[in-house]
Amino acid sequence: MKISEMKEALNGLSAVSFRLPDGTSLPAHFHVTEVGLVSKHFIDCGGVERRETVANFQLWEAGDYDHRLAPQKFLNILKLSEKILGREDLDIEVEYQQATIGKFGLAFDGTDFRLTAKQTACLAQDACGIPADQQFALPQLQMAACTPGGGCC
Structure with a gap:
């Protein structure tokens, strides 16, 4: 999912919810603790130099069970993040704490944002x-x- 697609989806929502790849919902009191620009510069096993850049969102949950991130608040966070991300329509990856920090892709099913499995x-x-x-x-x-x-x- 690209940033523009997320903004479009947020505009039509009354609440923001995320689901893990297995369908489990993230607790409604999650926070977006970081929005960042992640650049990776590497050489693959064939010797080809490559670069990847994504917008990275870190989701986190705490004990403040009354916290809810409204769609408009999320849109405001995205607007503030343009200082770091620029205006490029980047792909989004999401970090979420499980046994270790999980890294996911992102999709939208019309109701929920879906964290999608990533593989090497x-x-x-x-x-x-x-x-x-x-x-x-x-x-x-x-x-x-x-x-x-x-x-x-």
Whole structure:
């Protein structure tokens, strides 16, 4: 989800709610504790230099159970964050504390903002040396039975 899409969604809401990938709702008393600009400059395993920049929102919950973030207040936070983010229509990633800080993508289903799972990937599959028949998506790898000579471990 991009910043412009979030602003559009917030304009039509009477309340702001977030759900985790498993459908669990974040407590209604969450806070947006940070809005930041995260830039990543790296080299992939094929030697290609890459850059990524996203708007990062950190969500947090405390014991102040009467706290509610209204859509207009969230829009005001986004307006203030233009000092840092500029006016570029960046993709949004969300940090939320679980067993460790989780990093999520963001989507909107018409009612709730949905934290979406993010996964790692090889950006240079042609250069990394793993044959196509041995590349697994994370859920497949977790279900694969690793046996000697099976090629998965």
